[in-house]
Every structure is written in structure tokens, then in C-alpha cells.
Amino acid sequence: MKRTWTGRLLDLLFPPKCPFCGCVLNEPGVCPKCEKTLPWIEEHLCERKVGQSVCAAPLWYEESVRRALLHLKFHYAPGGAEPLGQLVARCSAEHFSGEFDVVTWVPVSRKRLRRRGYDQARLLAERACSCWDTKPVALLEKTEDNPAQSTLTEAAARRANVLGVYRALPGAAGRRILLIDDICTTGATLGECVRELYAAGAKDVVCAAVALSREKKVHKNTEE
Template structure:
């Protein structure tokens, strides 16, 4: 196994998810780590309008935005490993002992065919590998809808995701719900609502990055 890993590292060396620099091991290069838009400790945890608690380590701007776009739209799937590690650390800091299973916000079947992967699933699987567990596929997206990023109105974003997710039985589960980016929180809130309707005891949310609220309000009007 170590020989195989060495060969794979030679053919596909680990790279920084933000600048693409080749590294000795999976992670974030020191330069990017020092310049990333880290959220200050007191702001990493907040509540969605629905009351669901959510956490994220980074603001969705500058290098963080660049890295997530590389993962989401440019096929840089390897970025999910170090980004998933950020999610794992953030969840451990804020929600340790409060969840017993992990799932993710799914893309639609059409989007999955087009892209070839689900970035939130990759992030969830990466985080779970550090905990030596596997995430559960608890949600599916029943219909393909316009991307949330294409909608500027917050009400339109809420309507865009209303009743489009379906959950397997989540009876009694305490769930950590993973996504890549939280802007208005409409998608996470709707997925959490769907899981609670399916019997979940509780739902907590974690994302790699959160859009600064002043930018949400300047571009997304209630």
C-alpha cells in the first residue's frame, strides 16, 4: 500500500488547493495558510434564520474563493482532501460529541453527470477519513434547479430550494451536514428541515467558507 501511495504521489503530487503549488504532503502551503481570509474565532459559529447552528473556518473571498472554485467548477478534486481537513477541524472545535453521523448537501443527478462528482460529498468523505468513519447518503435532490449563485434575491433563493430535497429515514440521528459554501444559508436550512422531517434528532451544519454578511446584503436583497 505504501509503495502504491508513493507511485501515486509521484504521478499526482499533492498540491495546495489555493495556489496549486506542489507539496511534500497533502495540505495547504505556508504562504496561503498565512494569507487566507480566516474567520475570527468569535464569528466562526452562527445560527441560520431557521435556528440551525452552522460553522465555517473561512470567509468566501480572495484565496478561499479561488480554491473553492477550483474544486467546484474546474475538476480539481484533490483539493477536497485539505479542504475537508479544514471542515473536520472546524466541526471538532464547535460540535464535538454533538453528532453521530455525517451527510452532505447533494447536487442533482443532472449536475452530477455534467460535473462527474459532487464536491460536497468529496468534502464530507475527506473529513470522515480523518475520523475513520464513512458519511451516509441521507439526502437526494429531486429536481435540477438554477444554481443559487445565479439568483440575487434571497427570497428567490429560498423558493429555489423549497421542497426539492428528499431524505431517507433519519430517525433519531444527530447529523452533521456538510457543504462547500454558505451564502444566505437557504440551501443548508432547507436540507436541515428535510432531515428533521425525516426524523433526525438534530442537525448541525459546517461549510468550508461563508460569504461575509455585508457582501450578502449588498448583492442579495431580502
């Protein structure tokens, strides 16, 4: 992707780094070493059912991938969203090419947005869309600041925790939607958002994330 002059200036002032090992790069992306050693998901396991939809992701949520996502989420490191968003874009193109005409994201609550300063899923969606010369559209809002999913380990409890806390915004009807989030663990959050989008008249919904968790026990601080 061609860099704008402002992007090039920012690269000089704040050199892009590999989100997984922190080494300085010439342009945003993943360093050659990490490209070879990251826990890439085997092709036949890249997609996971989430409610009425399916979620694709390129990486397992472990080791350096977990550290990179936690850094993005909790340590005010929005710069990591660009290379991670590129991975989401690449995965989405490989698995869902031609299956969506609009991109949206799983939003955080207003309270968490104020505290964190940004919405990491929105950043990922924006960076992914920049690879396609388009912009994501807000099609969901979070209406309640429910307890963090990371405090719950049982799948049933996680499903109950997100029930009714998301609401579809106008614009979903008749659209084929790519829904982006950072991590898919049990799929409860994505599944609830998918349900809301379909209830609002969406024609089709597919999902993408940076990483999938393959452990039944959910790590703390994995989700908002």
C-alpha cells in the same frame, strides 16, 4: 493522517498541491504561507444560523478561498477536496465535538452529477470523515434540478428556489447529524436540508462548510 500505499503512489504521480496557491507539497494540506495569510474567520463569527441549525466554517469566501472552491467545483479538480475537507474536519471538531454521530452532505442533482462527474460536497464529506476513520452516509437526495442559487441575489428568492427540492432518505431518524457543504452564503440551501432532516426524525443537525460569505450580494457561481 497516515497515507496508504496507493495514496503515496498517487502522490508520486500527481504531487499534492496547496489548493489556494498551487505550490507542490509533500502531503495534502495547506502550505505554510497560506496558513498565515488566508482570510480566517474570527472566532466569534465562525458560526452562522441556518434555519433550525447553525453552520460553522473556518474561512471567509473571498480571494484565494473563492478561487479554490470554484476550481474544485467547476474545473474538474477533485484533488483539492482532501485539504479542504481537512479544514472542514478541524472546524467541525472544534465547534461540534461530541454533537454528531453521523456525517452527510448536501447533494447535487443527478443531472449536475452527470455533467460534473462528481459531487463536491460529497468529496468534502468523505475527506473530512477520513480524518476520523469513518465514512459519510447519504441521508439526502435532490429531487429537482432547480436553477442555480448563484443566479439569485435576494435571500427570499434563494429560499423559494430550494423549497421542496431535497428529500431525506431512510436513516435520519434518531441520528445526530453533521451536514457538510462547500459554501454557506445566505444559508437557504443548508436550512432547507436541515428542515428535511428534522422532518424525517433527526435528533439534532449541525452544519459545516469550507467558507462563509460575508457579503450581502451573492457572487455568481458560488453554489451549485
